[in-house]
Amino acid sequence: MGNETDRQALLDFKNGINQDPFQIMTSWNDSVHHCNWIGITCNPFNGRFQGDIPQEFGRLLRLKHLNLSYNSFTGNIPSNLTHCTELTVFALGHNYLTGGFPAWIGNFSSLSIIVLALNSFQGRIPQEIGRLSRLEMFQIYGNQFSGTIPASIYNISTISYFSVTQNRLHGELPQDIGFNFPNLEVFAGGVNNFTGLIPVSLSNVSGLGLIDFAENKLTGTVPTGLGSLTGLYRINFNDNKLGTGKKGDLDFLNFLTNCTNLEFLGLARNFFGGELPDSVANLSTKLKRLKLGSNLMHGNLPVGIGNLVNLTLLGLEKNFYTGSIPDDIGKLQNLVELHFTGNELSGLIPASLGNLTSLTRLHLESNKLQGNIPSEIRNCRSLIELNFSDNNLTGIVPKEVMSLSSLSVVLNMAKNALFGSLPTEVGRLINLKELDVSENKLSDNIPSSLSSCLSLERLDMHSNLLQGQIPKTLEALRGLEEIDLSHNNLSGKIPRFFVNFSTLRKLDLSFNNFEGELWNEGIFANSSVISVMGNDKLCGGAPNFHLPACSKSTTHSSKTQVVRVIIPVTVSAIFILFICFFSVWYVLRKSKKQKLEASFSQNFRLYNSYQKIFQLTDGFSEDNLIGSGSFGSVYKGVLNENGVSGATVAVKVLNLEQKRATKSFMAECGVLKSTRHRNLLKIISACSSVDRQGNEFKCLVYLFMINGNLDEWLHPTHRAAYQMRSLGICERLTIAIDVASALDYLHTYYHTPIVHCDLKPSNILLDEDLTAHVGDFGLAKFLLKGSENPKRCPMSSELKGSIGYIPPEYGSGCEVSSLGDAYSFGIVLLEIEMSRDKQEQSPQERGHNCDTFRSYQYG
Structure with missing residues (x-):
């Protein structure tokens, strides 16, 4: 607590004290900083109480507000609290409390707020709650309460916030609830087992803003009366059993056009039938997420859907829509995700999709789309997923699509009628994990430029007309887990480099x-991984392949080659023995790291919710706090899912009260979502959500760097265990080269040059091998092509960066260019040189050290 708000709070507390016999508060004035006032300790870290809630709270007979939320309390609610009968606020949310819902809470006649959310409470909700005639907030979501909601609760007319989401409750919602809760603003009960109809009487609650009963078993349809609630901003009935599958199921949408504040409409995974009415185009222009997927809808897509200009997600997947994709879809320029998967859409893919420059996920697979893939897709430079598979597309594969280096998850064009060669521009997909062009009519050779796709984990090109040999350059793709080149016209020998592909789980030739x-040898000794059937000219191999024995000529040729190999091998034996130990050690470490990163990749989506992040960091425990600053705090977390138990990550939680925190988060996501380089800090996941109190929450999850940052090594204050020694000349030089490689990639080889703008030792992280990884891209800038002169800003503009690392040129205009990073890099090199303990170096070594780094600084 070190800000002005804390100081004012302390002064208000002082003003409320009538007697101060020991004159403790005489120092509480502006003569000294409030952190130095008697009795005050300022702690930059988030304090969290642990253990049981003390029974002594029960002695506070006149206590009115009890708020112990967002701590790490365990055990049951102490029974002594029964004496606190004057309580008006009873908040214990976001802890690890267990046990049942105490019935004696019904004796607190003045209680207006109950918050027990996000704990581990279980059992039934007691009938005694109905006695709380002044209750306004009833918040018990995120527990394990079971049974039905007591009918007595529905008699409390003062309730405005009612949330029982994510429990094990069942039963029907009272049809007269709208009359019993006239002040209701939030009504949420998702992720339970509620049945029956949506109460029609909710239309009488004029102040209702949120209704969310997703993931239940509700039946019937959505009441048309909800359209009279102009304050509604969220309606979520995803994952229920609503609708009959017949015409008229969606008539209520005609009335929702009156809800001018609506931002979220979720009706996915139900049984809604009929056509999507044209009135959907007249829904609120504030609408950001429209989810209608996995229903029984049919007919054409409304032409006016382009009116919903603020949509960020449009989900119409897995229905029976026919006709073409409306051209005005290109008006939705804020769209981030577009899902049309699994319909019967036909016609051409509209070129207007190229207007959706914010799009990250485009899914058009499993339709009947025809014609060419429009080259205008090249404008969607934020795409990370692109799926055109299982359609009737023809023509060549556009090189413009293959130039979208932002693609990092999947590019799937399988099951179409594409022909011609795969463009050499495929080598620009350096961040892509999955490429599938199978079941087309592609011909010619496999492009050798595929070797640049170093992030590839799955490559599927089966059932085409490919010919020639497998390029030797593919040896570089050591991260591949699945390769399918079957059913083509490939020839020549199977390359030996596949022997060393230790990560392969499938190789189909x-x-x-x-x-x-x-x-x-290698993976070829395992017939469950390799398939080579249908190659009549192959011989030998492991017995399980059932191939004919090789002829004598082949064997003789093999023996001759062996003799030719034995002589140089014998001569080199001593050298090989010398490096053998080092090689084995290095391979084992690298294999371990690759497996860990593969496990992280598989679990990417597991850590993009607040609840998962909360569990990951043990409730943001102070024991897991690594450090903090103006940006927020960094916590250490341990993964415990799907084969990565015990793996350590770092969670950067942003302080959103700080100026530019949100922009910093977006900038860092913008850089790290698609860049891939061994010397850039690897991001595992990003979370943009709300915390358990409904406040905005943003964080980033990275690989944990066990050796801290370079600043801790160069300028040690409190040396950690790993800092018992200084960096040697080779280690320093290697770190400098690592950082230079990262900057070279960002400035030169990424499709849009990136300037870090805050390069300094504390933003250079070191892993267990002291390999450097550049991180913290919160101030990074993209240098857009086509601009001859970088944008300049007046001298009054806020300087962005860290004192001591900001280039002098910024002082005369804030010019953003890669030269700024070059200057900062020079400063970092100078620190690396100057910080070295001169007593550990010989005069010759010191001279070599300086010469080396001068060449890097000025070269």
């Missing part, structure tokens, strides 16, 4: 024209 002896 069947039904081609490969020839020669099959290898019998």
